[in-house]
Amino acid sequence: MRRRFLSPLERRKLALGLLFISPWIVGFLAFTLYPILYTLRISFTRYSGFGEPVWIGLANYRALWSDTVFWQSLGNTLYYTALAVPIGIVVALAMAIAMNQPLKEIPFYRAALYLPSVLPLFAVSFIFIALLDPNRGIVNQLMVSLGLPNINWFGDPRYAKLGLVLLAQLGAGNTALVFLAGLKAIPKTLYEAAVLDGAGPLRRFWSVTLPLMTPVILYSLILGLSLGLQVFAQAYIITNGGPANATNFYVFYLYNQAFRYSQMGVASAMAWVLFVITLVLALLIFRTSKRWVNYETVA
Amino acid sequence: MAAPAKTFREVPARRSRFKGKKLQVWVSRLLLLLFCAAFLLPLYWMIVTALKSDQELALFPPTLFPLEPQWGNFREAVTYIPFFRFLNNTLIVTALTVVGAVISNPLIAYGFARLEWPGRDKVFLLVMATVFIPFPVVIIALFDIFAGLGWINTFLPLVVPMFFGSAFWIFLMRQFLMQIPMEVSDAARIDGANEFQVFSQVVLPLTLPAVGVIGIFAALHAWNDFIGPLIYLQDESLYTLAIGLTFFRSQYDVQFNLLMAASTLIVLPVVVIFLLFQRAFLEGITLGSVK
Numbered sequence: 001m002r003r004r005f006l007s008p009l010e011r012r013k014l015a016l017g018l019l020f021i022s023p024w025i026v027g028f029l030a031f032t033l034y035p036i037l038y039t040l041r042i043s044f045t046r047y048s049g050f051g052e053p054v055w056i057g058l059a060n061y062r063a064l065w066s067d068t069v070f071w072q073s074l075g076n077t078l079y080y081t082a083l084a085v086p087i088g089i090v091v092a093l094a095m096a097i098a099m100n101q102p103l104k105e106i107p108f109y110r111a112a113l114y115l116p117s118v119l120p121l122f123a124v125s126f127i128f129i130a131l132l133d134p135n136r137g138i139v140n141q142l143m144v145s146l147g148l149p150n151i152n153w154f155g156d157p158r159y160a161k162l163g164l165v166l167l168a169q170l171g172a173g174n175t176a177l178v179f180l181a182g183l184k185a186i187p188k189t190l191y192e193a194a195v196l197d198g199a200g201p202l203r204r205f206w207s208v209t210l211p212l213m214t215p216v217i218l219y220s221l222i223l224g225l226s227l228g229l230q231v232f233a234q235a236y237i238i239t240n241g242g243p244a245n246a247t248n249f250y251v252f253y254l255y256n257q258a259f260r261y262s263q264m265g266v267a268s269a270m271a272w273v274l275f276v277i278t279l280v281l282a283l284l285i286f287r288t289s290k291r292w293v294n295y296e297t298v299a
Numbered sequence: 300m301a302a303p304a305k306t307f308r309e310v311p312a313r314r315s316r317f318k319g320k321k322l323q324v325w326v327s328r329l330l331l332l333l334f335c336a337a338f339l340l341p342l343y344w345m346i347v348t349a350l351k352s353d354q355e356l357a358l359f360p361p362t363l364f365p366l367e368p369q370w371g372n373f374r375e376a377v378t379y380i381p382f383f384r385f386l387n388n389t390l391i392v393t394a395l396t397v398v399g400a401v402i403s404n405p406l407i408a409y410g411f412a413r414l415e416w417p418g419r420d421k422v423f424l425l426v427m428a429t430v431f432i433p434f435p436v437v438i439i440a441l442f443d444i445f446a447g448l449g450w451i452n453t454f455l456p457l458v459v460p461m462f463f464g465s466a467f468w469i470f471l472m473r474q475f476l477m478q479i480p481m482e483v484s485d486a487a488r489i490d491g492a493n494e495f496q497v498f499s500q501v502v503l504p505l506t507l508p509a510v511g512v513i514g515i516f517a518a519l520h521a522w523n524d525f526i527g528p529l530i531y532l533q534d535e536s537l538y539t540l541a542i543g544l545t546f547f548r549s550q551y552d553v554q555f556n557l558l559m560a561a562s563t564l565i566v567l568p569v570v571v572i573f574l575l576f577q578r579a580f581l582e583g584i585t586l587g588s589v590k
Binding site: 014021024028036049095099109114119123137177178230251254264274275 | 330331347433434464558566
């Protein structure tokens with residue numbers, strides 16, 4: 001092992017730097033690292049939250065393996081994430097490109113589209129109960145007047161997840177503004193060159209805009225994935241996991257294991273499985289991203 | 300889209316591009332208006348529903364405007380649940396969250412943005428990586444740890460972690476701090492100021508707007524938090540508005556109009572703050588994205 005000794009000056013700089021970030025270090029150790037390891041330890045025990053945890057090895061993990069609700073919750077969550085995240089990126093990209101046009105009233109669109117993403121998710125969840133109600137909601141009223149079927153969004157297992165995918169789109173304005181900042185950073189000369197080469201709008205989008213946006217898209221994809229896998233509050237408030245377990249999402253089930261059934265050990269095992277799934281999926285996207293992400297951005 | 304582009308190519312190049320541009324602008328405008336309508340629909344429906352009477356709520360098809368606006372619903376909503384007690388709790392948590400965020404994040408960000416030390420960038424990567432850690436991985440343990448400390452049913456679990464910085468706010472603050480020329484600090488150091496004085500008396504005053512941005516984000520975070528209060532607060536007298544809203548849902552029927560009236564009261568401050576401090580929000584976004 002190669003050892004590098006720090007000069008006295010470097011050591012002083014290090015001490016000063018660590019001093020300034022010391023609140024973060026303490027917080028990281030106390031509220032992140034220690035809890036992660038604590039959860040790992042609890043995941044190998046039978047523990048109700050009271051008394052002493054009893055070591056049972058891999059029993060919690062084995063129990064999950066044969067638990068159909070666990071698999072169902074995982075399936076629900078992957079289904080939700082696989083829909084909500086890509087749709088969100090497409091919606092945000094469409095909004096960003098439209099907002100990148102020379103329109104005088106851009107500040108209005110910016111405000112109107114961004115506002116929903118800062119509203120409290122719990123309040124928006126309650127609003128969606130009223131908004132998507134089959135008898136009293138305006139969305140179904142509009143659908144019926146357009147000749148579409150009157151869907152019982154949160155009462156029908158086939159549509160409950162879709163209703164929550166719709167809700168998730170209200171956060172797209174935030175992503176759209178991130179994308180817009182990315183679009184603004186693309187040099188105009190690239191478009192001018194493309195026009196001289198005879199590229200139409202679609203061609204310019206595929207050959208200039210999209211490749212240069214890939215780093216930003218990658219970032220929102222991974223962040224979206226991580227957050228999508230943690231979907232909880234919406235399901236807790238609107239559907240309470242139902243109907244017929246259709247919105248019994250992973251974290252919802254985990255929450256129930258921990259705080260309703262007092263199965264802290266099982267919940268901890270679930271937490272670690274989620275951690276590993278998130279890491280693996282993020283790494284997978286990172287790995288494949290080398291093929292589609294353009295790192296020669298001019299920003 | 301492809302077809303008209305072809306026909307334009309036959310007319311002189313300058314005019315065709317101009318026409319193509321005009322079409323793009325109008326298509327964009329239409330698209331954005333549609334998005335706006337869809338995105339503002341929830342707020343519209345919230346207010347309309349909040350103003351309906353019980354009888355009007357039962358009408359089918361639903362009325363698109365309240366026939367006789369029931370302003371009394373708001374009064375009823377705040378008495379149906381102990382609204383002001385919950386509001387008071389929310390305000391306490393929000394205020395303490397803001398104080399914690401505004402103290403800790405600039406200090407930590409300063410260590411990453413304006414001091415050079417071995418390993419700094421690696422540690423900063425670690426800070427950013429924590430953004431991707433799923434909250435369930437920590438929250439079960441935290442619940443148990445806080446329970447051991449006797450913190451359950453107090454505001455401490457919601458507030459204390461805020462005094463230790465949070466990855467996204469550290470990141471934002473660091474972006475702001477890096478924009479200030481290093482010469483400013485160097486001049487103060489030459490004058491004999493120690494690093495903490497440089498931070499608190501020279502750099503911090505220059506970034507007060509940024510500290511404000513962090514404060515607004517922190518306030519919003521506390522106001523909007525659902526999971527924290529849900530897990531840590533079990534005593535009804537300590538509930539925040541987020542948990543208090545669930546009171547409107549009884550097993551069989553939802554008091555739609557009262558629920559929406561209370562929601563309006565909770566959403567309204569967010570809208571006002573957003574409209575007042577729009578620039579701060581946008582600055583947060585642009586700083587947080589490309590650079």
